[in-house]
Amino acid sequence: MRWGWLLLLAGCAGLRVVPLPPEAERHRPKTKDGWEIALVRYRPQGPVTGRPVLLCHGISANDRNMDLDERHSMARWFAAQGREAWTMSLRATGDSDRPDPSKGRALPIFFDDYWEHDLPTAIAHVRAVTGAESIDYAGHSMGGMIAYAYLSQGGTGLHAVATLGAPTRLDWGTGLEAILARLGPKVVSSPDVLLPSQLGAGLAAPFMTVVRDGPFQRIFYNPESTDPSTWQRLVVYGTADTAGGTARQLLALIATGRFTSKDGARDFRADMARIRTPVLVVAGKLDRVALTPAVMDGYGALGGPKRWLLITRANGALGEYGHMDLVIGERAPDEVFRPVLDFFNLHDPP
Amino acid sequence: MISPVVVALVLSASPGDLQVSHRRVNAPDGVALAVYRYQRPGVVSSLPPVVLVPDVGFSRAAWDFEGRGLARWLSATGRLVYVVELRGQGKAGPGLALTPMVTVDLPSVLDALKLERIDLVVHGWVGSLVLAVHGQSARIRRVVALNTPLFAAPPSALATAFLADGGRFSTLASSPSGARTFHELFALWAELPSGTEQAFLSTGTRDLSRPVAAELLAWMNTGDRPLGGQSVSARLAALDRPTLLLLGLADGFAPPEQCAVLRERAPGPVELHTFSRAEGGEDFSHLSMLLGREAPKKVFPRIGAFLGEAAP
Numbered sequence: 001m002r003w004g005w006l007l008l009l010a011g012c013a014g015l016r017v018v019p020l021p022p023e024a025e026r027h028r029p030k031t032k033d034g035w036e037i038a039l040v041r042y043r044p045q046g047p048v049t050g051r052p053v054l055l056c057h058g059i060s061a062n063d064r065n066m067d068l069d070e071r072h073s074m075a076r077w078f079a080a081q082g083r084e085a086w087t088m089s090l091r092a093t094g095d096s097d098r099p100d101p102s103k104g105r106a107l108p109i110f111f112d113d114y115w116e117h118d119l120p121t122a123i124a125h126v127r128a129v130t131g132a133e134s135i136d137y138a139g140h141s142m143g144g145m146i147a148y149a150y151l152s153q154g155g156t157g158l159h160a161v162a163t164l165g166a167p168t169r170l171d172w173g174t175g176l177e178a179i180l181a182r183l184g185p186k187v188v189s190s191p192d193v194l195l196p197s198q199l200g201a202g203l204a205a206p207f208m209t210v211v212r213d214g215p216f217q218r219i220f221y222n223p224e225s226t227d228p229s230t231w232q233r234l235v236v237y238g239t240a241d242t243a244g245g246t247a248r249q250l251l252a253l254i255a256t257g258r259f260t261s262k263d264g265a266r267d268f269r270a271d272m273a274r275i276r277t278p279v280l281v282v283a284g285k286l287d288r289v290a291l292t293p294a295v296m297d298g299y300g301a302l303g304g305p306k307r308w309l310l311i312t313r314a315n316g317a318l319g320e321y322g323h324m325d326l327v328i329g330e331r332a333p334d335e336v337f338r339p340v341l342d343f344f345n346l347h348d349p350p
Numbered sequence: 351m352i353s354p355v356v357v358a359l360v361l362s363a364s365p366g367d368l369q370v371s372h373r374r375v376n377a378p379d380g381v382a383l384a385v386y387r388y389q390r391p392g393v394v395s396s397l398p399p400v401v402l403v404p405d406v407g408f409s410r411a412a413w414d415f416e417g418r419g420l421a422r423w424l425s426a427t428g429r430l431v432y433v434v435e436l437r438g439q440g441k442a443g444p445g446l447a448l449t450p451m452v453t454v455d456l457p458s459v460l461d462a463l464k465l466e467r468i469d470l471v472v473h474g475w476v477g478s479l480v481l482a483v484h485g486q487s488a489r490i491r492r493v494v495a496l497n498t499p500l501f502a503a504p505p506s507a508l509a510t511a512f513l514a515d516g517g518r519f520s521t522l523a524s525s526p527s528g529a530r531t532f533h534e535l536f537a538l539w540a541e542l543p544s545g546t547e548q549a550f551l552s553t554g555t556r557d558l559s560r561p562v563a564a565e566l567l568a569w570m571n572t573g574d575r576p577l578g579g580q581s582v583s584a585r586l587a588a589l590d591r592p593t594l595l596l597l598g599l600a601d602g603f604a605p606p607e608q609c610a611v612l613r614e615r616a617p618g619p620v621e622l623h624t625f626s627r628a629e630g631g632e633d634f635s636h637l638s639m640l641l642g643r644e645a646p647k648k649v650f651p652r653i654g655a656f657l658g659e660a661a662p
Contacts, residue, residue: 172597172610173622175629219628283607286539288628291599296607300501314506314534314602 015205017237018069021076029125031091031117034104038063038095039122040087041129042079049082050348051159052130054122056087057238058141058165059246060197062094063087064238065140065327072230072328074138077337083344084130088122090114090146092194093240099194108191108245110262111142115149123157134159136344140327141165141290142250145259145268147279148298152271160347162280162340164326165287167294168269168301170253174291176219177254184251191245201239208232217322219288225325225332234328272301279305280343282336284321285312305347309339367391368425370414375462377454381443384435385459386410388425398467398491399430400657403456405474405604405636406448406566407519409440411554412473412640415546419641420471423650429657434459436476438562445558448565449577451476452483460489467491469657470591472498474604474636475566482582485589485616493593494653496639497601499608500586500615502573508534509603513567517558523551538600539627540638550637573608583615590618594656596649597624598634623652 025041040063055066055074066087067075078085089096092109096118099107126135137158139147144166151158171177188195208216209228217223221231249262259269279302283295292310299308311321317335319325326336368390375383402421404412410433413421425431436455438445445451460468469492472480477498484490505513508531515521522528529548533540537547558566569575574583595613597606606624613620625634631644639649 172624174624174626176626179629215628285602286599286627286633288599288626288633291624291626292605292607293597293610293624296501296503296610299503300611308503310503310506310605310607312506312534312602313538314508316507320539 015233015236018233020067021070026095027125027129029121031121033113033117035091035117036097037091037118037121038089039125040067040075042075042085044082044084045080046082048084050344051134051136052084052086052126052132053078053136053138053344054086054088054126056090056119056122056137056139056143056146057093058143059250060239060242061141062238062240063089064094065234066138068230068234068238068328072332074327074332074337077333078341081341083136083341086122086126088118089240090118092243107193107243109243110191110245111145111149111249112261114142114246115146115153115155119146119150120155120157127157136160136162136348138162138164138340139166141323144298148259148272148275149268151275151277152268153266154274158277160278160280160344162282162343163295163298164282164336165284165290165295165323166281166298167253167290168259168272168298169257169294170250171255171257172291172293176288180251181254184247184254188244188247188251191248193244195242195244195247197242198239201235205232205235208235220322221324221328222286222320222322224319225321225329227330230328230330231324234324269297269301272298273303275303276305278343278347280307280309280340282309282311282326282340284323284326285310285314286320287323287326289323307343311335368422375459377437377450377458379450379454381437381450381455383437383443383455383459384410384441385463386414386421386433388414388421388431388433390425390428393428395428395430397429397658398469399432399465400424400469400471401460401465402431402433403470403472403476403480404433404435404439405476406438406562407517407555407558408473409554409556410435411440411550415550415554415641418543418646420645420650420653423646424654424657427654427658432459432463432465438559439556446561448476448479448562452479453578456480456484465489470494471653471657472496473640475499475569478582478586479577481589482577482585485586485591487591490591492657492659493589493591494656495593495595495609495612497597497604497606497609497636498595498612499604500583501608501611503605503608505567505570506535506602509570510567513558513563513570516560517563517566519551519555520557523548535602536636537638538602538635539633540600540635541632541643542638542641543643546641547637550641586612587615587617589616589620592618593620594652595620595622596639596652597622598636598639599624599626600633600635601639603636621656625649
């Protein structure tokens with residue numbers, strides 16, 4: 001039903017969901033707490049050049065952020081470079097299990113569920129299927145935060161990591177924060193909800209190419225780096241409902257400035273000093289969701305080895321990058337994915 | 351001892367209007383420094399004067415350009431304002447090193463003007479140096495810091511190339527590619543009144559000396575530099591004056607990600623605001639934070655409100 005509405009809306013706007021290609025293999029490992037997580041596997045094209053790479057999306061999103069279509073797919077790009085690539089959808093997003101209390105999958109869903117259950121399950125599955133001792137990982141936005149939390153708590157199995165626009169603090173005194181801090185707790189009245197962000201995005205999708213400098217461009221992407229039609233397709237089939245518990249946990253970052261578990265007992269940011277997995281921290285100069293200070297905060301917290309990469313014209317990019325440009329930008333293969341691969345190769349020469 | 355040569359020159363004055371006067375102060379080593387005073391006749395504020403310090407390579411024009419800028423805006427609120435040009439800036443004498451700008455020049459100016467208590471507004475890399483040296487001074491009541499870096503991060507390729515070439519703004523002004531470099535570093539996505547960017551580049555900047563450019567590049571590369579037996583970052587970590595830290599997301603010369611950590615390091619209260627287009631207005635670059643169309647609406651009122659608070 002949900003998809004039906006979206007398809008109708010997409011059809012009205014001359015849009016369509018681009019299906020995954022035939023070579024995409026679907027996997028569904030199950031977490032220890034009973035959720036099936038949707039993974040998509042792309043086998044490497046040509047000779048294998050390195051470890052498998054696992055790719056994870058951010059909040060209110062799904063696996064298609066990393067695999068939108070043939071031209072905008074970090075997954076297929078890595079596969080084309082000889083790296084086996086896997087995408088994952090966190091619980092209650094994409095084709096992963098939806099909540100179903102009758103089957104033991106009840107709300108709320110917190111950020112902690114992702115790093116404690118979903119990510120370890122995905123890593124274990126990729127390792128088991130491929131036989132790799134450890135794998136590389138790239139996470140966008142909250143997908144990067146999940147890696148930070150996982151590694152900071154002693155998580156294993158990741159050889160090298162790239163985070164793209166991943167903040168570790170959200171209290172930078174912006175007007176947007178003030179709005180979220182004020183309205184967020186009212187909108188997310190309970191952790192036991194799934195906010196209908198997917199439906200909202202679908203309703204807004206037909207208008208995405210009409211307004212040239214509206215709130216979506218100002219907040220999420222830069223038309224100088226991502227074609228509005230690309231963004232429109234992401235909105236149609238790359239969004240997901242937002243778990244209330246996760247939203248509340250992230251809202252707490254705005255209120256407290258602390259990156260912690262929901263009970264506050266684990267201080268991820270402090271514990272990131274213990275991380276010894278190599279991490280490439282990628283930031284977009286004009287990312288207005290994960291501001292560069294927010295991303296740099298994570299870089300500063302990491303124990304190392306680590307590397308900072310700011311995507312900006314001043315560093316040779318052909319346009320400035322906003323939050324979503326890092327994964328769906330028209331030049332992202334050259335300006336983002338390539339440096340990520342180079343970083344992985346640096347720590348695991350082909 | 352300072353031997354100020356006063357060249358009091360009223361640059362613009364009519365009854366009731368803003369009066370801008372200029373004087374020269376000689377530093378103990380003889381280097382001439384420039385001071386501009388902005389005051390409305392008959393207006394007496396109970397709050398201390400505000401001293402504005404430009405960033406490296408910038409001049410008084412950073413605060414007062416073609417009749418716009420923070421100096422005039424603050425004076426319109428009744429504040430007595432001084433803009434200072436330290437060695438290497440504007441009409442001041444030559445600057446061959448960064449440190450004397452803040453260890454010699456600024457105290458010389460404050461002494462010459464007999465300013466016992468001031469509010470301070472600083473910008474960029476020179477701003478960081480000022481705060482590192484004077485951040486605990488009882489002479490300073492409140493501080494506004496605009497994109498003042500503290501944290502180490504590799505400078506952009508463009509910033510590296512600009513400074514490795516000696517930090518010559520005049521070269522940038524003479525070619526389209528130079529103008530693009532200036533744009534990317536200092537005016538990225540800036541909403542400036544028409545012609546401001548080029549005009550400021552031509553008349554509001556001054557070439558760095560090669561030693562200063564090299565010092566600055568080394569500072570950017572390492573994230574720190576020696577200062578008075580300590581380091582800039584160690585001294586900044588002692589900043590205890592009430593501080594308003596304003597960050598422009600689009601600043602390519604003093605990137606906000608290198609500045610924000612001041613809030614954590616400084617033991618004193620630091621109020622942080624980061625500007626971005628997500629909230630309307632603009633992202634604010636190094637230049638547009640000072641002279642952008644939106645600055646009088648978004649930036650200056652915050653500064654005015656912060657400096658207008660009476661205590662401490």
